[in-house]
Amino acid sequence: MRIDSLISRADAPFFSLEFFPPPDETQWPAFFNTVEHLRSLSPLFVSVTYGAGGNRRCNTLEIARELVGRGLVCMPHLTCVGAGPGSIGRFLQDLRATGVDNVLALRGDAPVGQEASSAGHFRYACDLVAFVRERAPDMGIGVAAYPSPHPESPTFAEDRGYTAKKFHSGANFAITQLFFDVREYEDLVTSLRAKGVNAPVVPGILPVQSFESLRRVLSMCGANIPGKFYLSLEESRQKGGEEALREVGLNFAVRQIRRLLDMGAPGIHLYTLNRSDLCLRIAAETKLGRS
């Protein structure tokens, strides 16, 4: 089932969940336990990253196969940097054989010292979108969108324009990069609508779980963090340790989600970092998902 159809049929806001494939197969049982705990959120779909953070790419397919077998609508991510049409075409065939109907089409990041746009056959994600649309015309295609523009973009306007181009190339919906200022999401959606893009834009939310994980993701994605929020995380950790920091992170995420739903966001994509505890608490606090 295509995710854009599921979203248009959803009669209430939903959760979707992002996982990354555990690099080591011995970690898989614990990983699938986490997935089972999070099933109580009735996620509309789950997504599995591809090659991010040095994970082996083939695990994406294996994990997706297992998730589909467990009855979940699964969207693997796929990056095209450094890849050719042959390997991408084979991956798409494997996905279809696995019962997957959706893919998140991304450019990805080139190895340090190389330019992504010169690292292979596909220059940008829009090239991959067009390729997937041609090879698998009935597949649901998601793309990345950036409330705070992509770090390589010189201006907001250019980044918004290139995001729109991914839809004009055949994408059906977008998942956003994590962000902490809801006005950035509002601006992104307004700008896409003004460019004639009416497809769903699902906001991606990261509940802050630790300073270490926050630093890691911020260094990778270039999202902005409001100074006041950063200071309150720091202060809570000094006074009450990681537990207190998680409470501040939880309360912030809950407020963010409420405001996004008030703005008309169709649902919330949670960056789970493969952990269930905070996600379950967010579901309980926001009363979103059937927990």
Ligand code: FAD
């Ligand atoms: P693009 O849309 O191609 O954009 C990249 C840059 O090029 C931007 O600055 C854009 O403005 C510019 N640009 C785009 N099109 C054009 C054009 N036609 N002409 C000129 N400039 C253009 N990475 C992974 O490795 N694995 C993952 O699983 C993964 N999952 C992700 C999931 C989400 C929801 C998000 C938001 C990101 C994810 N990423 C992942 C990170 C992503 O690969 C990087 O952010 C990457 O740098 C850009 O990918 P993109 O698909 O947005 O690229």
